[in-house]
Each structure stands twice: as structure tokens, then as C-alpha cells.
Amino acid sequence: MTDTNPSSIARITVLISGNGSNLQALIDAIRDGQIAGRIIRVISNRKAAYGLTRAANALIATEYHNLLLYKKKYAKLAETSNSEITADQAAREAYDADLTELILKDEPDLVVCAGFMHVLSMTFLEPMDKAGVPVINLHPALPGQFNGTDAIGRAHRDWLAGKISKTGVMVHFVIKEVDMGEPVEVEEIPFESGDEDLEKFEEKLHRVEWGVIVRGTRKAIEAVKKQKEQR
Numbered sequence: 001m002t003d004t005n006p007s008s009i010a011r012i013t014v015l016i017s018g019n020g021s022n023l024q025a026l027i028d029a030i031r032d033g034q035i036a037g038r039i040i041r042v043i044s045n046r047k048a049a050y051g052l053t054r055a056a057n058a059l060i061a062t063e064y065h066n067l068l069l070y071k072k073k074y075a076k077l078a079e080t081s082n083s084e085i086t087a088d089q090a091a092r093e094a095y096d097a098d099l100t101e102l103i104l105k106d107e108p109d110l111v112v113c114a115g116f117m118h119v120l121s122m123t124f125l126e127p128m129d130k131a132g133v134p135v136i137n138l139h140p141a142l143p144g145q146f147n148g149t150d151a152i153g154r155a156h157r158d159w160l161a162g163k164i165s166k167t168g169v170m171v172h173f174v175i176k177e178v179d180m181g182e183p184v185e186v187e188e189i190p191f192e193s194g195d196e197d198l199e200k201f202e203e204k205l206h207r208v209e210w211g212v213i214v215r216g217t218r219k220a221i222e223a224v225k226k227q228k229e230q231r
């Protein structure tokens with residue numbers, strides 16, 4: 001991508017699992033010219049993800065990539081094989097390899113995990129790295145804190161227990177170790193009186209996320225551009 005031609009528009013693939021409010025923040029930011037990019041495909045690991053509807057409404061290509069099909073296929077294979085790895089691990093690795101193929105055929109410049117609730121294995125990360133396509137993830141916690149699922153609930157409980165006084169949101173590069181990749185954009189959220197209600201606090205945190213995912217995606221695109229110009 002260079003600044004003087006249309007290919008300066010970054011091709012972005014977004015992975016989701018749910019409501020898609022962060023996907024919507026990206027769609028709106030691109031529409032408003034805040035991100036020099038185009039979402040070329042939205043892929044969900046859950047069929048009922050409302051984010052698929054948001055993508056379709058924005059005329060973005062969508063795909064449902066179904067892990068269950070792989071689990072059924074490899075459970076059957078396991079009955080007749082003495083493979084070292086479990087059927088579940090084989091299913092996940094095959095799923096991830098096919099997910100990579102699905103993504104790379106679109107020739108994206110960047111992949112954004114926006115509430116993608118699936119731990120990615122090396123059969124995804126290695127080919128993406130080899131293809132030079134960075135993967136970033138939005139996580140509702142500060143670097144090194146509350147990795148994994150239910151990060152918001154866990155932070156909120158620790159605050160109520162007097163263990164912490166702040167949490168936050170980050171966008172980070174995706175590596176094998178979940179939520180341990182280099183941060184790209186971080187915003188702290190100090191807990192305040194009135195945050196005792198978890199549902200209301202989650203709404204406050206989601207509003208912070210919508211800004212962090214836009215700034216983090218923009219920074220990642222700038223890093224990709226710089227890297228390509230240095231080649």
C-alpha cells in the first residue's frame with residue numbers, strides 16, 4: 001500500500017463471535033474516513049452472531065466457519081486411529097488451517113479479532129506470519145491482567161473485593177500465548193463509585209472499546225504500511 005494510489009486502502013478481515021458492536025465501530029470509522037481501510041470479509045465461529053447481520057447490512061462479505069463440523073469429523077476418525085493428539089486438538093488444528101486458507105485467499109493486509117472467542121493455534125498463526133499478515137485482538141483488560149474469557153467480570157469482582165482500582169481495554173498483536181502479545185493501544189479505566197452494577201459498568205467499558213479498537217486498528221495499519229514501504 002502507498003499513499004498515492006488506491007491500494008493505500010488497507011484490506012481488513014474481521015473475526016467475530018457475537019453482537020459485533022466493535023465491528024460496527026470499525027464499519028462506522030471507515031465510513032467516516034477515520035480508518036484508511038476496507039473490511040473485505042467478516043468471519044464468525046458462531047452462526048447466530050448478530051455481527052454477521054451488521055456486516056451484511058454494510059454489504060460486507062460474511063462467512064460462518066463452523067468448528068462443530070470439524071469436531072464431529074475428527075471424533076469419528078479417532079475411533080479408528082491411534083493418533084498421538086486428541087480428536088479435539090486435531091479438529092481445532094484442521095479448523096484453524098482452513099480458517100487461514102479462507103482468510104488468505106482474500107489477500108488481507110490485517111486481521112482484526114473483534115470479540116472472536118476462539119483460541120488460535122499455530123496452524124493459524126504460522127501461515128499468517130509467513131504471509132506477513134498481522135493479527136490483532138481487542139481485549140477488555142490491561143496488558144498481563146485477566147487474560148482469557150470473562151475478563152470484565154473478573155476485574156469487576158476484584159475491584160469489589162478491594163484488590164484493584166482500575167482496569168482497561170487494549171488492542172494487542174495475537175501470539176500463541178493468549179492475550180500476551182505486544183500491546184498496540186491501551187486505555188485505562190479507573191473504577192469509580194457508581195460502577196458497582198456490573199451491567200452498567202460493562203456498558204461504560206464497551207464505549208471505551210469502540211474508541212480503542214478504531215485507534216488500535218489505525219495504528220496497526222500504519223505499522224503495516226511502514227513495513228511495506230521499507231521492503
Ligand SMILES: Nc1nc2c(c(=O)[nH]1)N[C@@H](CN(C=O)c1ccc(C(=O)N[C@@H](CCC(=O)O)C(=O)O)cc1)CN2
Binds near residue numbers: 116138147148173174
Ligand atoms: N492464540 C491466541 N488466540 C486468540 C487470542 C490470543 O491472544 N492468542 N486472543 C483471542 C481473544 N480472546 C481474548 O481476547 C480469547 C478468546 C477465547 C478464549 C477461550 O478460552 N475460548 C475457548 C472457547 C470459549 C467460548 O467458546 O466461549 C476456546 O477457544 O476453547 C480465550 C481468549 C482470540 N484468540
Ligand SMILES: NCC(=O)N[C@@H]1O[C@H](COP(=O)([O-])[O-])[C@@H](O)[C@H]1O
Binds near residue numbers: 017018020023148
Ligand atoms: N477475550 C476476548 C473478549 O473477551 N472480547 C470481548 O468480546 C466482546 C465482543 O463484543 P462485540 O461482539 O459487541 O464486539 C468485547 O467486549 C470484547 O472485548
